[in-house]
Amino acid sequence: xxxxxxxxxxxxxxxxxxxxxxxxxxxxxxxxxxxxxxxxxxxxxxxxxxxxxxxxxxxxxxxxxxxxxxxxxxxxxxxxxxxxxxxxxxxxxxxxxxxxxxxxxxxxxxxxxxxxxxxxxxxxxxxxxxxxxxxxxxxxxxxxxxxxxxxxxxxxxxxxxxxxxxxxxxxxxxxxxxxxxxxxxxxxxxxxxxxxxxxxxxxxxxxxxxxxxxxxxxxxxxxxxxxxxxxxxxxxxxxxxxxxxxxxxxxxxxxxxxxxxxxxxxxxxxxxxxxxxxxxxxxxxxxxxxxxxxxxxxxxxxxxxxxxxxxxxxxxxxxxxxxxxxxxxxxxxxxxxxxxxxxxxxxxx
Amino acid sequence: xxxxxxxxxxxxxxxxxxxxxxxxxxxxxxxxxxxxxxxxxxxxxxxxxxxxxxxxxxxxxxxxxxxxxxxxxxxxxxxxxxxxxxxxxxxxxxxxxxxxxxxxxxxxxxxxxxxxxxxxxxxxxxxxxxxxxxxxxxxxxxxxxxxxxxxxxxxxxxxxxxxxxxxxxxxxxxxxxxxxxxxxxxxxxxxxxxxxxxxxxxxxxxxxxxxxxxxxxxxxxxxxxxxxxxxxxxxxxxxxxxxxxxxxxxxxxxxxxxxxxxxxxxxxxxxxxxxxxxxxxxxxxxxxxxxxxxxxxxxxxxxxxxxxxxxxxxxxxxxxxxxxxxxxxxxxxxxxxxxxxxxxxxxxx
DNA sequence: GTTAGCACTCGATTTTACCGAGTGCTAACC
DNA sequence: GGTTAGCACTCGGTAAAATCGAGTGCTAAC
Numbered sequence: 116x117x118x119x120x121x122x123x124x125x126x127x128x129x130x131x132x133x134x135x136x137x138x139x140x141x142x143x144x145x146x147x148x149x150x151x152x153x154x155x156x157x158x159x160x161x162x163x164x165x166x167x168x169x170x171x172x173x174x175x176x177x178x179x180x181x182x183x184x185x186x187x188x189x190x191x192x193x194x195x196x197x198x199x200x201x202x203x204x205x206x207x208x209x210x211x212x213x214x215x216x217x218x219x220x221x222x223x224x225x226x227x228x229x230x231x232x233x234x235x236x237x238x239x240x241x242x243x244x245x246x247x248x249x250x251x252x253x254x255x256x257x258x259x260x261x262x263x264x265x266x267x268x269x270x271x272x273x274x275x276x277x278x279x280x281x282x283x284x285x286x287x288x289x290x291x292x293x294x295x296x297x298x299x300x301x302x303x304x305x306x307x308x309x310x311x312x313x314x315x316x317x318x319x320x321x322x323x324x325x326x327x328x329x330x331x332x333x334x335x336x337x338x339x340x341x342x343x344x345x346x347x348x349x350x351x352x353x354x355x356x357x358x359x360x361x362x363x364x365x366x367x368x369x370x371x372x373x374x375x376x377x378x379x380x381x382x383x384x385x386x387x388x389x390x391x392x393x394x395x396x397x398x399x400x401x402x403x404x405x406x407x408x409x410x411x412x413x414x415x416x417x418x419x420x421x422x423x424x425x426x427x428x429x430x431x432x433x434x435x436x437x438x439x440x441x442x443x444x445x446x447x448x449x450x451x452x453x454x455x456x457x458x459x460x461x462x463x464x
Numbered sequence: 465x466x467x468x469x470x471x472x473x474x475x476x477x478x479x480x481x482x483x484x485x486x487x488x489x490x491x492x493x494x495x496x497x498x499x500x501x502x503x504x505x506x507x508x509x510x511x512x513x514x515x516x517x518x519x520x521x522x523x524x525x526x527x528x529x530x531x532x533x534x535x536x537x538x539x540x541x542x543x544x545x546x547x548x549x550x551x552x553x554x555x556x557x558x559x560x561x562x563x564x565x566x567x568x569x570x571x572x573x574x575x576x577x578x579x580x581x582x583x584x585x586x587x588x589x590x591x592x593x594x595x596x597x598x599x600x601x602x603x604x605x606x607x608x609x610x611x612x613x614x615x616x617x618x619x620x621x622x623x624x625x626x627x628x629x630x631x632x633x634x635x636x637x638x639x640x641x642x643x644x645x646x647x648x649x650x651x652x653x654x655x656x657x658x659x660x661x662x663x664x665x666x667x668x669x670x671x672x673x674x675x676x677x678x679x680x681x682x683x684x685x686x687x688x689x690x691x692x693x694x695x696x697x698x699x700x701x702x703x704x705x706x707x708x709x710x711x712x713x714x715x716x717x718x719x720x721x722x723x724x725x726x727x728x729x730x731x732x733x734x735x736x737x738x739x740x741x742x743x744x745x746x747x748x749x750x751x752x753x754x755x756x757x758x759x760x761x762x763x764x765x766x767x768x769x770x771x772x773x774x775x776x777x778x779x780x781x782x783x784x785x786x787x788x789x790x791x792x793x794x795x796x797x798x799x800x801x802x803x804x805x806x807x808x809x810x811x812x813x
Numbered sequence: 814g815t816t817a818g819c820a821c822t823c824g825a826t827t828t829t830a831c832c833g834a835g836t837g838c839t840a841a842c843c
Numbered sequence: 844g845g846t847t848a849g850c851a852c853t854c855g856g857t858a859a860a861a862t863c864g865a866g867t868g869c870t871a872a873c
Contacts, residue, residue, distance in 0.1 A: 514846075514847090515846070515847050515848080516847090517846075517847050517848070517849095518845085518846060518847070521845090521846085535855090536853090536854070536855070537852095537853055537854070538852080538853045538854055538855080539853095539854080539855075
C-alpha cells in the first residue's frame with residue numbers, strides 16, 4: 116500500500132517490451148472495433164505467451180500510468196490520448212496498400228493545371244484514399260515577388276488591380292477612386308505601377324510619387340490597396356475534402372456539428388495546421404492541439420515544400436481512434452508527390 | 465362504400481376554406497414541433513369553431529387527397545410534400561423579423577470588396593439569419609467581354625495568361641509552351657493578344673494569325689487555352705455557408721451524410737439551384753427537384769440579377785419541415801439587397 | 814512472477830407492463 | 844346533411860424488471 120501512495124517518477128514513455136506489446140494490441144484492436152478491449156483477446160491476439168490474468172495486471176499498470184482508461188468498472192480498456200501517442204511514436208513506418216499507391220500514381224501522372232486546382236483535387240484524392248476528411252493548405256505568397264501589375268478600368272471610377280506573382284498566384288483588388296480617370300491615364304498608371312513594383316515583394320512595397328495629378332493618385336491608391344492585404348493571412352487557400360466523412364466517422368450529432376463548425380472557419384483550420392506543423396510533429400491527438408472542440412479528433416499533417424521552403428500542407432482529420440499507420444503513410448506519400456509535382460512540373464521550373 | 469372505390473377526379477389544389485385552414489394548422493404546428501399533429505390541437509389552435517371529430521373527418525379527406533400522411537395508425541398527421549407545397553403556394557408574403565432586417569441592413573451597408581468576397585460573406589450571413597445551410601451561386605461570365613489580357617512569363621516555357629472581364633472577374637491559365645520564348649517575345653505576344661481579344665467574349669474568340677514565329681505560336685496557344693474553358697461551367701462559383709447546420713437540422717446520420725456529400729459536389733449544387741431557378745419557382749420541396757438523396761430536403765432559392773439578367777442566386781437548404789415564411793422572406797430580402805448592391809455600388813456602374 | 818479460480822460489477826439487451834395520445838366508427842343531434 | 848359526443852381500439856413510447864455475459868479484481872496456489 117504505502118509504496119503506491121506516491122506514483123514513482125518513472126522516465127516518460129519507457130514501457131518494457133511486454134507493456135508496449137499489450138498497449139499496441141489494445142490500440143490496434145480498439146481502432147478496428149471501436150469497442151473497449153478485454154484482457155482475454157489481448158492475450159490471444161498478441162503473441163504473448165501469457166495468460167489473461169497477467170495481461171490484466173499489466174493493464175492496471177498501464178492505466179495507472181495514463182495509457183489506458185476504463186469506460187466503467189468491468190469493461191475492457193480504451194487507449195487514452197497518451198496511449199495513442201505512444202503507439203504513434205513507436206510506429207514502424209506504415210505501409211500503403213498497393214491499390215492506394217496506384218491511385219496516387221495515377222492521380223499525379225494525370226493532374227494538370229493551376230496550383231489551386233491541383234490542391235483542390237488533391238484534397239478529394241486524400242479523402243478517397245483514407246475515408247477521412249482531408250485538409251489541404253496552400254501557403255500565402257508574401258515571399259513571392261511581383262511579376263506583373265495591371266490596372267484595368269471598369270468605368271471612370273472603378274478600377275481593378277490585377278497582380279501576378281512569381282509563384283504563379285494572381286490577386287485582384289478593386290480600386291475605387293474619388294475622382295474620374297480616363298482610359299489613357301489608367302494605362303499610364305498601370306505602366307508606372309509596373310515600373311515601380313516588378314521584382315519587389317508585398318512586404319517591401321516601395322515609396323510612391325507624391326505628385327497630385329490623376330495618374331500619381333491612381334498609383335498611390337493602388338499601392339495602398341496592395342499594402343492593405345499584406346498583414347492579413349490572405350492568400351492562404353484551404354481545401355476541404357470529404358466533409359461528409361465527418362458524419363460517418365464521428366458518433367454523436369453534437370461532435371459532428373462541432374467538427375463541421377470548425378471546418379467552416381478556414382482561418383481556424385489554417386492556424387490549426389500551421390500550429391501542428393510548427394511543432395515539427397506530424398500528428399496531433401485529442402487535446403494535444405489546443406482546440407477544445409476538436410478534443411475527440413486526431414489530425415495528421417505533412418508539409419509540402421518547394422525549394423526547401425514549406426509552401427503548404429496536407430492533413431487528415433478523424434477520430435482519435437483513426438487508422439494511423441495507413442493514414443500517415445497516405446499523407447506522407449501524397450505530400451511527397453505534391454512536393455515533387457510542384458518542384459518539377461508545370462508551375463515554374 | 466361503392467362511391468369510395470374510385471377517387472373522384474377533383475380539381476387539383478382546390479381545397480375548401482376549412483380544409484385549407486386545417487392543413488395550414490397542421491403544417492405550422494408540425495414545423496414547430498416536429499411531431500405528428502392530432503385533431504384536438506388543430507381544433508383548438510386554428511380558430512375553427514368545430515370539434516376535433518369534425519377535424520378528424522376532414523383529415524381523412526386530406527390524407528386521401530395526398531396532403532397529409534400518418535406515420536402509423538393512431539398517431540397524428542404529418543404533411544406530405546404535396547401538403548407543404550399547398551402551404552407554400554398559398555402563403556401570404558412572409559414577414560421578416562426586425563432583428564433580421566437590421567442584420568441585413570447592417571451587413572449590406574458595410575460590405576466592400578470583390579464580388580467573390582461579398583458572395584462568400586453573404587452565404588455566412590444567410591446561414592446566420594436562418595439557421596439553415598445556405599448556398600450562394602455566382603454565375604459564369606460567358607457573356608462578359610474581355611477588358612484586358614496579360615501574358616506573363618514565369619520562365620522560358622511557362623507562362624500565365626491572365627484575363628480580366630468586364631464583370632470584374634479575373635481568370636488565369638497556365639500556358640505551357642513546347643518552345644522557349646524570350647521576355648520580349650512574350651511581351652509582344654501579350655500586346656497582340658490584347659489587340660485581338662479586347663472587347664470580344666469568350667464565346668466568340670476570334671481567328672488567330674497562322675504565322676509560324678514564336679510570337680504567333682504563343683498567341684495561338686493562349687487563345688486555344690482560353691477557348692478550352694468556354695464549354696465547361698467553369699466560372700461558376702459556389703459558396704456554402706453553415707454546413708454544420710446540416711447536423712442540427714436533419715436527424716439520422718445517414719441523412720446528414722447524404723446531404724453533406726451532395727454539398728461537396730459543387731457542380732451538383734449549381735445544377736440543382738439552376739434547375740429550380742429555371743422552373744421559375746422559388747421553392748423545391750422533397751422530391752420536386754430530381755435529386756433523390758435530397759428527398760427529405762426543401763430548397764429555397766432567389767435570383768440575383770444585374771441589368772435584368774440573372775447573374776447568380778442565393779439558396780437555403782433545410783428539411784422539408786423548414787420555416788418557410790421566414791426563410792423565404794430572408795432569401796428574398798437578401799437577393800434584393802444583393803441585386804441592388806451589385807447594381808449600384810462598387811462593381812461597375 | 815505467473816496463473817487458475819471465483820465472486821462480483823455493471824452496461825447492454827430483452828421482456829413485460831402500462832400509459833395515453835390519437836384514431837375510426839357509430840349513433841344521436843341540430 | 845353536416846356536426847358532434849361517446850367509446851372501443853391501436854400502437855408507439857417509456858419505464859420497470861429481469862437477464863445476460865464480458866470483463867474485472869483479488870486471492871491463493873504454482
